[in-house]
Amino acid sequence: MRFKVIACMLAVALLSAVAYGGDDNEKKREKSRKMAAQTLQDLYKREATAQTAVQKSAGYAVFNNMGTNLLLLSTARGSGIAVNTQSKQETFMKMISAGAGLGVGVKDYRVIFVFENDKALAQFLDSGWSGSAQTDAAAKAGKSGAAYSGAVEVAPGVWVYQITKNGLALQLTLQGTKYYKDDDLNKK
Numbered sequence: 001m002r003f004k005v006i007a008c009m010l011a012v013a014l015l016s017a018v019a020y021g022g023d024d025n026e027k028k029r030e031k032s033r034k035m036a037a038q039t040l041q042d043l044y045k046r047e048a049t050a051q052t053a054v055q056k057s058a059g060y061a062v063f064n065n066m067g068t069n070l071l072l073l074s075t076a077r078g079s080g081i082a083v084n085t086q087s088k089q090e091t092f093m094k095m096i097s098a099g100a101g102l103g104v105g106v107k108d109y110r111v112i113f114v115f116e117n118d119k120a121l122a123q124f125l126d127s128g129w130s131g132s133a134q135t136d137a138a139a140k141a142g143k144s145g146a147a148y149s150g151a152v153e154v155a156p157g158v159w160v161y162q163i164t165k166n167g168l169a170l171q172l173t174l175q176g177t178k179y180y181k182d183d184d185l186n187k188k
Helices: 002-018 025-046 050-056 118-127 133-139
Strands: 059-084 090-115 129-131 152-155 158-181
Touching: 025 050, 025 059, 025 090, 025 158, 050 090, 059 118, 059 158, 090 118, 118 158
Parallel strands: none
Antiparallel strands: 059 090, 090 158, 129 158, 152 158
């Protein structure tokens, strides 16, 4: 019975993450571009070395996420854009997250991925990325030199910065997150 309730709640969260507002695709693309530009500016103000890290990278991705946690269920959804720094090729993406754990709250946050090499960027674009931010964040925190000050390495050649915009959350969760291409916004 308990498993069915959790499965049903996860299904509702996944279906709600698929739904979008009434904006047309070009407006959504422009909204993602503006969000990414503002988020990068915010990051550069907080972490002096981040701008150099992004400029020297093979690419980066910026996501706007809204997370909620209500008792035993935590969910998050968002959208973003990945950019190849050499070719300037844009790939619009989505993210969804679901998990279980004790907590309550709502959090608006931004996630910035920085890819050190073409292989890491290509892997992210081709198969997305999934994992648990809580577990991964504790795994590695630092690198020799100051290029990625404030970032966490979540995979070889992949660094992540997180900025909490607003919200309040008290939670302890195990959460799975998936980042993937937005097929609608990548159509030309």
